[in-house]
Amino acid sequence: MIRDITLGQYYAADSPVHRLDSRVKIAGVLLYIADLFIVDDFIGFGLCAAALCLYVVLSQVPVKFIMRGLKPILLILIMTFCLNIFMVDGRILWQWGFLKVTDEGIYTAVFMAVRLILLIIASSLLTLTTKPIELTDGIEKLMSPLAKIGVPAHDIAMTMSIALRFIPMLLEETDKIMKAQQARGADFESGNILRRAKSLIPILVPLFVSSFRIAQDLAMAMEARCYRGGKGRTRMKEMRLKGVDFLAFFLMLAFLAVVISERVVF
Amino acid sequence: MSEIIRIENMSFEYERDEDREPVKAIRDLSLCVEKGSFTAIIGKNGSGKSTLAKNLNGLLLPTGGKVFVKGWDTADDEHIWDVRQTAGMVFQNPDNQLVSSIVEDDVAFGPENLGVDPVEIRQRVDKALSSVNMGEYKNKSPHLLSGGQKQRIAIAGVVAMKPECIIFDEPTAMLDPRGRQEIMDIIEELHDEGIMVILITHFMDEAVRADRIVIVNEGRIFLDGTPGEVFREYDLIKSISLDVPMAVELAQRLRKRGIKIPEDVITSEGLVEYVCQYR
Numbered sequence: 001m002i003r004d005i006t007l008g009q010y011y012a013a014d015s016p017v018h019r020l021d022s023r024v025k026i027a028g029v030l031l032y033i034a035d036l037f038i039v040d041d042f043i044g045f046g047l048c049a050a051a052l053c054l055y056v057v058l059s060q061v062p063v064k065f066i067m068r069g070l071k072p073i074l075l076i077l078i079m080t081f082c083l084n085i086f087m088v089d090g091r092i093l094w095q096w097g098f099l100k101v102t103d104e105g106i107y108t109a110v111f112m113a114v115r116l117i118l119l120i121i122a123s124s125l126l127t128l129t130t131k132p133i134e135l136t137d138g139i140e141k142l143m144s145p146l147a148k149i150g151v152p153a154h155d156i157a158m159t160m161s162i163a164l165r166f167i168p169m170l171l172e173e174t175d176k177i178m179k180a181q182q183a184r185g186a187d188f189e190s191g192n193i194l195r196r197a198k199s200l201i202p203i204l205v206p207l208f209v210s211s212f213r214i215a216q217d218l219a220m221a222m223e224a225r226c227y228r229g230g231k232g233r234t235r236m237k238e239m240r241l242k243g244v245d246f247l248a249f250f251l252m253l254a255f256l257a258v259v260i261s262e263r264v265v266f
Numbered sequence: 267m268s269e270i271i272r273i274e275n276m277s278f279e280y281e282r283d284e285d286r287e288p289v290k291a292i293r294d295l296s297l298c299v300e301k302g303s304f305t306a307i308i309g310k311n312g313s314g315k316s317t318l319a320k321n322l323n324g325l326l327l328p329t330g331g332k333v334f335v336k337g338w339d340t341a342d343d344e345h346i347w348d349v350r351q352t353a354g355m356v357f358q359n360p361d362n363q364l365v366s367s368i369v370e371d372d373v374a375f376g377p378e379n380l381g382v383d384p385v386e387i388r389q390r391v392d393k394a395l396s397s398v399n400m401g402e403y404k405n406k407s408p409h410l411l412s413g414g415q416k417q418r419i420a421i422a423g424v425v426a427m428k429p430e431c432i433i434f435d436e437p438t439a440m441l442d443p444r445g446r447q448e449i450m451d452i453i454e455e456l457h458d459e460g461i462m463v464i465l466i467t468h469f470m471d472e473a474v475r476a477d478r479i480v481i482v483n484e485g486r487i488f489l490d491g492t493p494g495e496v497f498r499e500y501d502l503i504k505s506i507s508l509d510v511p512m513a514v515e516l517a518q519r520l521r522k523r524g525i526k527i528p529e530d531v532i533t534s535e536g537l538v539e540y541v542c543q544y545r
Contacts, residue, residue, distance in 0.1 A: 223350070
């Protein structure tokens with residue numbers, strides 16, 4: 001289960017989407033999230049889904065890979081779905097005790113689920129097609145105007161890129177700790193929620209301790225390699241916007257316009 | 267000036283809680299290391315060898331005495347980055363020293379910090395990666411590589427900074443025998459290319475490959491000399507419960523049985539050679 005999370009994992013390929021400047025891709029995801037919240041009917045979602053499908057095809061990321069990223073949020077998805085289906089008022093279709101299902105409820109539940117799924121796919125596509133370093137470079141560049149008012153843009157970007165580097169490592173560490181404790185008879189699977197939550201404590205404590213140790217080691221290794229913050233630092237891969245990037249950004253804006261006009265018209 | 271590292275009467279104490287005595291890790295140690303040499307520093311756990319390594323490029327500063335790298339005092343803030351560029355360092359844990367999630371970006375990290383021109387960084391990275399035979403992995407993610415491969419990336423990251431000296435702090439301690447062999451071969455290659463190597467280790471068979479061995483015990487230099495000179499002191503080494511290389515051990519036992527093996531036979535190859543010609 002621990003290996004299923006694709007968020008923050010890069011899928012190596014040489015597609016037009018991979019080659020796109022990360023700033024454009026970040027802007028694209030933000031615009032797409034805006035699109036999803038502007039949309040208020042299923043025609044709009046159809047448009048959004050079609051655009052996303054096109055993006056997925058262009059990105060050459062296998063669908064299986066994207067779906068794997070959805071698995072961990074399945075629980076959240078089911079929970080919001082259930083809440084919506086039972087909590088929204090409307091014409092009652094089915095009732096049992098205090099539980100009632102309404103037509104409005106079903107509509108809202110499906111609506112929200114679709115929105116959530118598209119949202120997750122779009123944002124995980126960003127990390128699947130963009131190397132973490134490019135991503136953080138992009139964020140650093142996008143935030144650099146804020147550096148003038150005292151926002152530590154470089155430091156934030158560095159922190160994020162290190163977090164991304166160590167996510168798989170901490171997952172492995174968790175796996176290791178769990179196995180070590182299972183080998184000594186720890187039981188993480190049975191009992192009620194409270195018991196299971198309690199049995200997580202012996203995992204979290206060593207994980208916490210070891211992440212501090214890792215941080216200390218890494219800080220020392222970075223210092224040994226002359227890291228001294230963003231000042232005077234050069235980059236091997238300089239970011240330059242190309243024609244394709246402008247074109248992609250234009251298309252994204254155009255799509256936003258389409259979504260807005262769809263909402264106005266229907 | 268042919269010496270790169272000069273340690274003068276250095277001591278180092280780890281601070282502890284107020285009511286307890288600080289731990290003396292290094293006591294009044296002096297040492298010079300020549301340009302282009304290959305020195306192995308051996309010691310037991312807690313002998314101070316790792317503390318000594320971290321003092322060599324200003325990651326730790328001595329609490330007494332001085333450490334000079336190419337004439338720069340490591341305690342001098344103005345030259346600390348020159349010191350660290352001159353004396354690169356590879357650490358024990360291959361996982362905890364890689365910064366980036368892409369191999370080539372990680373190798374570029376050091377030169378980027380030094381403010382090297384992007385075009386030159388590209389060249390340095392490609393060269394460093396091919397010098398550790400990891401060129402084909404440059405777009406991979408480190409967490410998919412083996413321990414030995416990760417350690418090779420870490421070495422490439424240091425090589426790309428063009429140091430005159432690389433300090434290896436137990437680089438093979440967490441690797442399997444194959445990874446260990448790969449790393450040792452690369453260390454020897456780097457040394458052949460003219461980089462000064464300081465290898466901190468507790469594997470005697472690795473230390474034999476150096477041209478100078480320094481044994482550290484309780485924060486002091488216990489023995490210092492060529493491998494031949496050092497391993498001649500078989501009983502002394504055993505007295506601080508350190509091991510000797512397998513070949514030295516075997517030669518010693520053979521000597522006890524009356525076979526006169528010369529004392530400069532310290533490697534397995536040397537011993538095989540001698541035994542084959544013995545009559």
